[in-house]
Amino acid sequence: MPDTPRVTAAVLIIGNEILSGRTQDSNLAYLAKTLNEYGIQVVHARVVPDIEADIVEALNALRAKHDYVFTTGGIGPTHDDITADCVAAAFGVELVISEPIAELIRRRPSPPEVMEARMRMARIPRGGGLVDNPLGPPGFYIDNVYVLAGIPRVMQQMVESLRGKLRGGAPVRSRSVTAHLSEGQIARRLGEIQQHFAHIDLGSYPFFREERYGTTLVMRGTDAAALDRMLDQVKQMIIELGGEPTDLLSG
């Protein structure tokens, strides 16, 4: 059984608009899927408001506990964009102007007042590096904390620019199968199968579609051969309980 060390990440979503329900976050799901391709598993996420004390506390708790922290939101030019300030405070360093970012910002001419506001986006914590962004000013990183935009399209480009640049372990693969059986019907047998595969996570997700109840079973782990063996056992169980296993796309 392969035992590659797991590389973990936490996601920190910064923004009052997520906590008010005004904006539906989609960045967490995107980060989880894409980082898994890089061999990094998102194991925790937090959503905090645009309040410095809350952001700094979350940053320090998460960066101590996980290999990586990815933040989204709060890196624009307005007064409520305080992520850079908070990251600097969390690391106890000052903000400095990144000359490459400042140069990019200056290329688009603006009246002095507007330029001054846009220049806020050139501030990064001393000792930090840049995260490329083909759609605008770069994001940045310092140590294990990566600071990304909140706008999904921009955030996605930034994550794409990190492909191949982050230390990862083995990506988690999944196998899924669906049956029109209730969770109650499969619960005992499913628990028994789970006990035989300690390194695979077996999740059970009930649904109600086209007027029928059913359950989707999802196996996740890094060992493809073990996943296939477990999938066979789960399908066998479904047949023995009178159901019909339906394959889903595997990852």
Add this chain to the structure above:
Amino acid sequence: MPDTPRVTAAVLIIGNEILSGRTQDSNLAYLAKTLNEYGIQVVHARVVPDIEADIVEALNALRAKHDYVFTTGGIGPTHDDITADCVAAAFGVELVISEPIAELIRRRPSPPEVMEARMRMARIPRGGGLVDNPLGPPGFYIDNVYVLAGIPRVMQQMVESLRGKLRGGAPVRSRSVTAHLSEGQIARRLGEIQQHFAHIDLGSYPFFREERYGTTLVMRGTDAAALDRMLDQVKQMIIELGGEPTDLLSG
């Protein structure tokens, strides 16, 4: 200026499927909007995997810091449904069978093995109460922690059943206006307006729609008169900067 004490909540989303990106959470946004109607402001959220230590740690951190904690997920009949166990562990109490829930579960006949699995859903922490659920077994609460289903349709019914039963403060109202101005253009003036309204949160959200850049400005607070005054100032600012303020629906 009204100064009703703020009533706050944290949301704890439990489930590997959210952290793997397989499922897009929509419960946080729903809870944020509905609880605000009840006078409760969601100010923090966490997503944790189906791991007892992680769930217990999050529960204890959040219930100490907020007036309410609402959890979603992990209350079904299968081996990965461990929320009730974790809540009991966090409070240091044992799980007991809730006779009203057991009675409901027994009403639908099942083979003994299936009934045994379904009976897991009747377990609640000693001292807890029930959260009504017209679609299946009730959720439960203990002290300030409310334990809800993960399936959105079921979760929503449970939250609806709590309407009028929770202690709330003044609901947060909002005013919104949009203009085709960049964040850079409005940043300085916006910061000045924010300084005049300490009790109102003024958020700035850039967008790119129909090939044009723009910014949505959202004011949130409990004082309707102050919100209206701030909205007037923001609209005036937009006009002075050469933009055209477009009203959005207010809440």
